[in-house]
Amino acid sequence: MAALAATFSLVGGPTHAAALTTAGVGWKLTTQLGVTSASPSKTYTITFATETLRKRYTPLLGPAVAQVNAAGLHLKLGGVEPVNPAKCGPAYHVQITELYRPLGRAGFSQGMPCPNPPKGLGIGGIVAYDSEYWTGYPIATYKLRNTVVHEPLHVLGLDHPNADLNRDGKLADYECVATSYGNTPIMCSPNGGYKTTATMGKLTGYDTNGLRALLANARAQGIR
Numbered sequence: 001m002a003a004l005a006a007t008f009s010l011v012g013g014p015t016h017a018a019a020l021t022t023a024g025v026g027w028k029l030t031t032q033l034g035v036t037s038a039s040p041s042k043t044y045t046i047t048f049a050t051e052t053l054r055k056r057y058t059p060l061l062g063p064a065v066a067q068v069n070a071a072g073l074h075l076k077l078g079g080v081e082p083v084n085p086a087k088c089g090p091a092y093h094v095q096i097t098e099l100y101r102p103l104g105r106a107g108f109s110q111g112m113p114c115p116n117p118p119k120g121l122g123i124g125g126i127v128a129y130d131s132e133y134w135t136g137y138p139i140a141t142y143k144l145r146n147t148v149v150h151e152p153l154h155v156l157g158l159d160h161p162n163a164d165l166n167r168d169g170k171l172a173d174y175e176c177v178a179t180s181y182g183n184t185p186i187m188c189s190p191n192g193g194y195k196t197t198a199t200m201g202k203l204t205g206y207d208t209n210g211l212r213a214l215l216a217n218a219r220a221q222g223i224r
């Protein structure tokens with residue numbers, strides 16, 4: 001605390017850039033889209049493009065939403081509203097829709113925050129799940145459940161925490177820190193998270209640490 005106060009007095013005034021932490025073990029924030037924090041007070045609301053999607057995804061997101069709230073963010077499951085995948089919706093909405101191969105790759109979904117929000121404070125964004133998951137695309141149940149949660153976490157400001165663990169100069173697919181049980185962060189690319197029926201679709205401790213960092217960065221900037 002004393003060191004922090006000294007730093008403030010050296011640079012002076014409330015307008016200087018607060019020291020932000022944007023990566024840690026098993027988590028990384030979406031700095032390339034300018035999101036470094038999440039609101040400690042506002043409620044983020046997940047909305048759906050259609051009633052069919054609301055019914056489909058609400059039960060799959062429920063356990064993760066509870067964990068996000070336990071980590072300190074306010075996130076709730078909401079109703080139906082129009083979603084334009086090319087345009088950010090109302091502030092603090094996490095809008096969910098489906099598209100056929102939104103990234104042009106079979107089996108890949110997309111989630112991204114509205115880019116470059118003021119002060120780096122995430123204001124929501126858009127998820128486009130690959131619609132082919134529901135039309136026979138071969139995907140393990142745990143991978144589907146983890147993907148469904150992975151994408152909205154991108155919207156909240158979490159990036160892939162893949163790290164060059166084998167020091168070959170590349171960030172490889174699935175190259176992520178893991179627990180002693182072999183569980184990688186749910187934000188690992190192209191997917192990660194728990195694999196059992198009871199735990200799939202839940203955040204790991206790595207992921208919740210990332211959420212806490214988003215809140216800590218907000219507070220470091222005086223965002224309440």
Ligand SMILES: [Zn+2]
Pocket residue numbers: 150154160187189190
């Ligand atoms: Zn991802």
